[in-house]
Amino acid sequence: MLTETTRFTNSQNAVGEKDFIALERDFRVWAPAFNSHSGVFLEIQRGAWEARRAYQKQNPLALPRFEESANAFELLKAYAAGWLGEAGIAFGKNPPFAPGGSVFNKIVNDPSFGVDWLFAAHLMQKLSNTYNFGRGAKQQTRGQTRYLFIMVAVDLVKDILINVGLDCSYASISRSVVALEQKGLLTEIGDAAVLMVDEYLTQGNEDSLFSEPEFSKTQDLNAFLKAEKLGKGDEFSPNLKMQMMMTKKVLKKSASIQAIRNAVKDAHMAASE
Numbered sequence: 001m002l003t004e005t006t007r008f009t010n011s012q013n014a015v016g017e018k019d020f021i022a023l024e025r026d027f028r029v030w031a032p033a034f035n036s037h038s039g040v041f042l043e044i045q046r047g048a049w050e051a052r053r054a055y056q057k058q059n060p061l062a063l064p065r066f067e068e069s070a071n072a073f074e075l076l077k078a079y080a081a082g083w084l085g086e087a088g089i090a091f092g093k094n095p096p097f098a099p100g101g102s103v104f105n106k107i108v109n110d111p112s113f114g115v116d117w118l119f120a121a122h123l124m125q126k127l128s129n130t131y132n133f134g135r136g137a138k139q140q141t142r143g144q145t146r147y148l149f150i151m152v153a154v155d156l157v158k159d160i161l162i163n164v165g166l167d168c169s170y171a172s173i174s175r176s177v178v179a180l181e182q183k184g185l186l187t188e189i190g191d192a193a194v195l196m197v198d199e200y201l202t203q204g205n206e207d208s209l210f211s212e213p214e215f216s217k218t219q220d221l222n223a224f225l226k227a228e229k230l231g232k233g234d235e236f237s238p239n240l241k242m243q244m245m246m247t248k249k250v251l252k253k254s255a256s257i258q259a260i261r262n263a264v265k266d267a268h269m270a271a272s273e
């Protein structure tokens with residue numbers, strides 16, 4: 001009844017499918033827990049962050065106070081791009097991430113998914129912001145590649161887990177992302193990932209996107225980056241796979257690799273105690 005009322009009685013503002021996240025029981029539980037755990041306001045309903053800021057301005061002594069926010073819908077996209085390897089879908093489509101959508105159900109129906117994983121996705125989303133991805137990107141290579149960046153960055157974290165002999169489950173990845181951020185090392189992952197994305201999106205470079213077999217068929221950059229097959233298998237984007245392999249090798253030789261590995265191992269040990 002709540003869903004149908006929201007869908008059909010709002011006559012002034014267009015209601016998108018993603019606005020129904022606010023009606024999901026899990027998110028109504030996760031939002032206050034996320035706020036308390038992270039100190040970041042989780043916006044599950046459009047306009048909620050603006051309303052919260054206005055409230056804080058009118059009530060300067062009210063607690064808790066939040067200085068930043070995270071949008072639940074965008075966090076689901078970041079999580080799907082990184083943890084599930086669905087960068088193409090995250091960039092190209094919205095319906096799969098709305099309540100009842102295929103990706104939404106896959107994420108929230110995982111009994112282990114919760115606040116910690118949302119926070120790790122927020123850290124990855126926030127990391128991507130530091131490199132100015134999106135429409136206002138100063139570098140052309142970053143205009144359409146936010147989710148590709150997140151996919152690459154999380155894959156680097158997976159590789160670190162594998163190389164220190166730990167499982168690379170979604171929980172382990174989330175724990176590692178948080179630990180690296182706490183140690184000030186997540187930017188090392190980000191720097192390696194963004195360098196790879198820039199190299200991959202630069203025409204003329206060896207193993208660039210523009211020499212991918214599938215891209216050569218259409219010459220459509222937008223469609224290629226929105227493809228569900230992006231980053232999956234060897235046939236659709238073999239150059240991307242090669243670039244990622246090379247990036248992992250370079251990261252393993254970096255001056256910070258031992259500190260990164262130690263942070264990941266320490267987080268795993270702390271969780272098992």
